[in-house]
Amino acid sequence: MLPLLLASSSPYRRELLDRLRLPFVCASPDIDESQRVDESAVELVQRLARDKAHALAARFPSHLIIGSDQVAVLDEQILGKPHSFERARQQLTASSGKSVSFLTGLALLNSNTGHCQVDCVSFTVHMRVLDQARIERYLHAEQPYDCAGSFKAEGLGVSLFRATEGPDATSLIGLPLIRLVDMLLNEGIELP
Numbered sequence: 001m002l003p004l005l006l007a008s009s010s011p012y013r014r015e016l017l018d019r020l021r022l023p024f025v026c027a028s029p030d031i032d033e034s035q036r037v038d039e040s041a042v043e044l045v046q047r048l049a050r051d052k053a054h055a056l057a058a059r060f061p062s063h064l065i066i067g068s069d070q071v072a073v074l075d076e077q078i079l080g081k082p083h084s085f086e087r088a089r090q091q092l093t094a095s096s097g098k099s100v101s102f103l104t105g106l107a108l109l110n111s112n113t114g115h116c117q118v119d120c121v122s123f124t125v126h127m128r129v130l131d132q133a134r135i136e137r138y139l140h141a142e143q144p145y146d147c148a149g150s151f152k153a154e155g156l157g158v159s160l161f162r163a164t165e166g167p168d169a170t171s172l173i174g175l176p177l178i179r180l181v182d183m184l185l186n187e188g189i190e191l192p
Contacts, residue, residue: 001189002112005063007052012154013068016175020184020191029055029067041078042120045069045105050118053109060111064187067107070174072149074100081146088139088150089132092160096130100149104171108183117183121176123166125149130160 004024006017017024029052035044053067072079074095082088102123109116138160144152151157153172168178181191 002062002064002110002187003060005056005060005065007056007065007067010174012173013175016170016173016177017066019170019177020181022184022189022191024066027056027059029053031055033069035078041071041073041103042105044078045071045103046107046118046120047105049105049107050109050116053107053116057109057111062112064184064189065107065109065111066175066180067109068104068175070102070104070148070171072100072102074098074149079149081148082150083145085139085143085145088145089135091150092130092135092138093132095127095149096135097127099124099126102149102166102172104174104176106176106179106183108180108187110187117186119176119179119183121166121168121171121179123168123172124164125153125161125172126163126165128160128162134160 006024006026007029009028031051048069049067053065056065079091082091104121107118142152142156144150151160168176170177
């Protein structure tokens with residue numbers, strides 16, 4: 001088996017990949033994550049996942065490299081990471097009572113052969129109606145400023161949800177493990 005490399009510095013993705021009980025290392029890719037003109041959200045996350053994997057291929061020439069990227073989409077607009085209390089408050093206010101789609105791009109690059117599998121997994125969160133007091137309590141409690149959509153689904157953020165739907169709940173946290181297992185099987189890695 002080729003060694004696994006997670007092309008990410010995200011602690012959330014590391015925790016998810018740990019679930020598969022396969023040894024892996026992490027390295028952070030350095031790429032431009034800007035959206036291109038006329039690029040859809042699906043195209044964006046697939047390109048960024050692929051670019052993250054390819055960015056590390058020269059340094060890791062005999063690895064299976066996992067790249068992933070995620071965006072939240074509300075009313076056909078991409079919600080980035082808020083990075084601040086005020087921006088997170090605005091995002092949650094806009095999301096109140098609505099559905100937010102999370103698109104997670106996933107790539108698995110065999111840097112030895114150049115074969116790259118790429119996909120996008122969608123997951124939808126239906127938000128509760130949220131008043132300002134509830135939003136502010138949540139933001140002070142969890143400070144999800146590095147999370148697309150301004151909440152941590154693996155934490156207290158779940159209290160903001162009315163319902164969820166999608167093929168793989170791990171995609172909401174940023175690494176769709178069900179699809180990744182499919183890709184690993186295609187590379188001859190048997191799990192469990």
